[in-house]
Amino acid sequence: MGEPIRMAEVEKSPxxxxxxxxxxxRDMMKKAILVLSIVPVLAFLxxxxxxxxxxGSNGTVGVEVCKGCHEDHxxxxxxxxxxxxxxxxxxASQEGCESCHGPGxxxxxxxxxxxxxxxxxxxxxxxxxxxxxxxxxxxSEQKDLTFWDIARHKIEGVSCDNCHTVHSGTRMxxxxxxxxxxxxxxxxxxxQQNRTSHHPIRExxxxxxxxxxxxxxxxxxxxxxxxVNELCYQCHAEKRGPFMWSHPPVDENCLxxxxxxxxNHNKLLSSRVPQLCRNCHDYVRHPxxxxxxxxxxxxxxxxxxxxxxxxxxxxxxxxGSNGPSTRGKTFVR
Amino acid sequence: MESKVILxxxxxxxxPCWNVSAQEKTLAGEISAVPLRVDVRGNGAKFNEYxxxxxxxxSHIGLRYDRDRTYMDFQAEDIGYKDQKYELNGGRxxxxxxxxxxxxxxxxxxxxxxxxx
Numbered sequence: 208m209g210e211p212i213r214m215a216e217v218e219k220s221p222x223x224x225x226x227x228x229x230x231x232x233r234d235m236m237k238k239a240i241l242v243l244s245i246v247p248v249l250a251f252l253x254x255x256x257x258x259x260x261x262x263g264s265n266g267t268v269g270v271e272v273c274k275g276c277h278e279d280h281x282x283x284x285x286x287x288x289x290x291x292x293x294x295x296x297x298x299a300s301q302e303g304c305e306s307c308h309g310p311g312x313x314x315x316x317x318x319x320x321x322x323x324x325x326x327x328x329x330x331x332x333x334x335x336x337x338x339x340x341x342x343x344x345x346x347s348e349q350k351d352l353t354f355w356d357i358a359r360h361k362i363e364g365v366s367c368d369n370c371h372t373v374h375s376g377t378r379m380x381x382x383x384x385x386x387x388x389x390x391x392x393x394x395x396x397x398x399q400q401n402r403t404s405h406h407p408i409r410e411x412x413x414x415x416x417x418x419x420x421x422x423x424x425x426x427x428x429x430x431x432x433x434x435v436n437e438l439c440y441q442c443h444a445e446k447r448g449p450f451m452w453s454h455p456p457v458d459e460n461c462l463x464x465x466x467x468x469x470x471n472h473n474k475l476l477s478s479r480v481p482q483l484c485r486n487c488h489d490y491v492r493h494p495x496x497x498x499x500x501x502x503x504x505x506x507x508x509x510x511x512x513x514x515x516x517x518x519x520x521x522x523x524x525x526x527g528s529n530g531p532s533t534r535g536k537t538f539v540r
Numbered sequence: 541m542e543s544k545v546i547l548x549x550x551x552x553x554x555x556p557c558w559n560v561s562a563q564e565k566t567l568a569g570e571i572s573a574v575p576l577r578v579d580v581r582g583n584g585a586k587f588n589e590y591x592x593x594x595x596x597x598x599s600h601i602g603l604r605y606d607r608d609r610t611y612m613d614f615q616a617e618d619i620g621y622k623d624q625k626y627e628l629n630g631g632r633x634x635x636x637x638x639x640x641x642x643x644x645x646x647x648x649x650x651x652x653x654x655x656x657x
Contacts, residue, residue: 293609294633378613378629407590412623412645 266310266324270303273311276319277304283374296345298373307341307373328368335366342367351422358423370421385414389421402469404476418467435460450527452536456487457526473516480517569603585648592622592646609633622646 274281284290284304292299298306305311313323321327328338339361346352346367355361370388371380381388386408390397400408407413415421418438420429432438439461440447446457456463464483465475472479478486519525521539528535578595580587587593601616612630624644631637 291608291633407645410590412590412643
């Protein structure tokens with residue numbers, strides 16, 4: 208009961224001081240004040256340390272730090288779409304370089320040393336699956352990547368960075384324009400494109416992606432249509448018909464007679480006329496007897512089968528005819 | 541008439557770009573004109589099967605307008621020739637994009653051939 212009375216006395220005392228306490232009490236109070244003053248300091252320092260740890264919990268250092276050493280990469284990054292801060296979800300609106308390459312604090316601490324968790328889009332340091340997965344963290348919802356999981360490119364180990372680069376200002380961030388980009392791997396197709404009869408690909412009037420779905424699709428060649436014929440009819444509409452007299456192979460598949468990328472025969476034909484026609488018309492009306500000297504240029508009466516367009520000299524409407532007679536039936540007019 | 545339509549489309553497409561804001565803007569362009577003399581010895585029609593590589597001045601114009609979010613890219617090649625090409629790409633990143641293309645593709649089979657009477 209004596210303690211409260213003393214405190215009351217202390218409060219009332221005009222000359223309040225430590226002298227009113229005993230020496231033991233003074234020591235206790237000094238310790239209490241010391242502890243109370245140290246606690247906020249420790250709390251502040253501790254909090255600071257915790258905050259520091261929180262800021263570096265994802266180990267990021269910021270774009271400016273990266274720029275300090277990787278200035279060339281930074282410049283090419285800045286001209287790309289990825290550097291646009293106003294695009295929701297872009298690397299620039301997130302962690303900048305570290306959005307794709309991972310946190311760089313450890314990399315900076317070790318003075319730029321490798322092997323500290325930095326993700327590098329390199330063939331040696333990361334496999335195709337990991338590299339594509341990094342891009343798909345943001346781009347998985349993209350419409351044209353719907354069939355990426357069944358894409359031949361993915362199955363064959365092609366990753367996004369084989370064709371695209373983040374560090375570029377080119378359209379679609381492509382590493383090279385088409386068809387050079389595709390031809391870099393598809394060398395046999397490049398060879399076909401350079402044949403005498405070809406689609407206007409090398410002239411720059413057509414692109415590989417006009418016909419093929421490079422990010423995956425259905426069918427062996429991932430064409431952008433339900434069938435080969437439907438794809439061809441998108442440009443060659445006059446071949447679609449309907450015709451009064453249709454040529455069955457035309458309805459079945461254009462590739463029965465034609466090749467798509469290039470040929471050394473006219474009109475992208477898979478072989479020369481009349482041999483091409485004789486593959487089916489082996490003994491109808493015009494006997495496909497072996498061509499003799501009388502049917503070639505050498506004889507006195509050279510055959511029209513060997514001149515100019517051969518069978519097509521007469522059967523001009525070979526894709527189908529609307530001629531209302533036997534001439535139409537035989538595609539003569 | 542065609543050129544007027546093309547010009548109108550370009551101007552209408554560029555209209556959203558004039559919405560001035562504090563965002564960073566870039567307007568870049570290039571114009572090139574190459575005088576060309578062509579001497580074909582052989583099948584001229586095959587040489588020019590899908591193109592019009594005549595002697596003359598072949599030009600290229602490229603214009604690019606890039607704001608932080610809006611962009612516009614115009615390309616014109618071989619202006620005035622039979623294989624002339626105009627291309628306009630633009631859009632608003634994260635919202636929409638458009639691609640307008642006018643591309644003439646000649647297909648020459650033969651030059652100076654005679655039809656049978």
